[in-house]
Amino acid sequence: MTPMHCFSLTIDKHIAHLVLNRPEALNTMNPTFWRELDDTLTALNQAGQARVLVISSTGKHFSAGMALDTFNGAITMDDQSPEGRAAVFDSLTDMQHTFTKLETLRMPVIAAIHGGCIGGAVDMVTACCLRYATADAFFCIQEINIGMVADVGTLQRLPKLLPMAVVKELAYTGRRLSAAQAQAYGLVNHVFDSQEAMLAAAMQCAQEIASKPPVAIWGSKQALHYARDHSVDDSLKQMGWLQGAIWSNAHVREAVTAMKQKREGKFPPLAPLTRFVELGEAAEASSNGKR
Numbered sequence: 001m002t003p004m005h006c007f008s009l010t011i012d013k014h015i016a017h018l019v020l021n022r023p024e025a026l027n028t029m030n031p032t033f034w035r036e037l038d039d040t041l042t043a044l045n046q047a048g049q050a051r052v053l054v055i056s057s058t059g060k061h062f063s064a065g066m067a068l069d070t071f072n073g074a075i076t077m078d079d080q081s082p083e084g085r086a087a088v089f090d091s092l093t094d095m096q097h098t099f100t101k102l103e104t105l106r107m108p109v110i111a112a113i114h115g116g117c118i119g120g121a122v123d124m125v126t127a128c129c130l131r132y133a134t135a136d137a138f139f140c141i142q143e144i145n146i147g148m149v150a151d152v153g154t155l156q157r158l159p160k161l162l163p164m165a166v167v168k169e170l171a172y173t174g175r176r177l178s179a180a181q182a183q184a185y186g187l188v189n190h191v192f193d194s195q196e197a198m199l200a201a202a203m204q205c206a207q208e209i210a211s212k213p214p215v216a217i218w219g220s221k222q223a224l225h226y227a228r229d230h231s232v233d234d235s236l237k238q239m240g241w242l243q244g245a246i247w248s249n250a251h252v253r254e255a256v257t258a259m260k261q262k263r264e265g266k267f268p269p270l271a272p273l274t275r276f277v278e279l280g281e282a283a284e285a286s287s288n289g290k291r
Contacts, residue, residue, distance in 0.1 A: 006037075007021060015054060015207065016107075027057050027064065028065065029063065038097075046273040048271055054112060054202050055128065077091075096151075099124055099153050102124065107221075108209055110131075111125040113131060123157075131187060133198065136179070138179065139170075144173070144174045154171075213267040215251070218270060
């Protein structure tokens with residue numbers, strides 16, 4: 001993976017830890033942020049080495065959201081023609097796809113949030129599986145305060161996590177939702193007095209997840225996300241197909257044995273993924289080498 005400017009990434013004991021590291025810019029989201037996040041998530045998903053991803057940050061705020069100067073430079077929102085407005089749709093779809101990768105990643109994602117989680121940062125953390133926060137953390141749908149609609153996932157995912165009336169109040173007013181309020185509503189799993197305690201707890205949870213069979217965690221994430229958007233009857237049918245596809249007597253025996261012996265279970269990683277186009281390139285290179 002090429003060096004990153006907006007993040008640092010470590011992988012230890014099957015836990016990937018991605019850290020936003022532009023504190024001087026309040027970890028705002030510029031074009032480099034989007035490219036590096038997309039590339040990192042793609043690489044983690046393909047490799048199958050990590051079993052859980054923790055996302056934390058540095059400086060005063062988790063992230064102040066989209067870098068506003070981006071709209072005056074790299075991203076041009078042309079509202080002067082139907083062609084320009086159509087391009088807005090395509091640009092947003094591309095950005096939405098990056099945060100959706102957090103949701104479709106083959107591993108759970110834990111967001112460790114301190115300070116402000118503002119604008120685009122809310123879009124990002126709502127696509128994560130779990131959210132831990134410090135007592136001073138707050139959430140703000142900042143877009144309405146700068147004259148626009150939140151457009152990269154907040155208004156679609158937040159109603160699945162908070163009461164609709166609460167979401168509407170936040171979206172219409174741009175008010176801050178405190179960590180305590182967020183926990184009371186169920187958006188945040190746990191609140192901690194310090195960033196150090198929060199990150200330690202997030203890593204402890206990550207360790208527990210990483211100790212389970214990766215394919216069973218994968219299946220659980222698949223089932224939960226499907227059930228969120230489908231009826232109970234449809235979800236039960238999907239569960240039957242899913243369980244039948246990934247059931248492993250060996251995994252169950254190992255998990256039970258490890259529990260009785262009070263040790264960590266030993267499970268195979270998820271299979272590495274290769275994009276179809278890369279298979280074609282490899283086959284072509286091999287063919288050319290034989291000529």
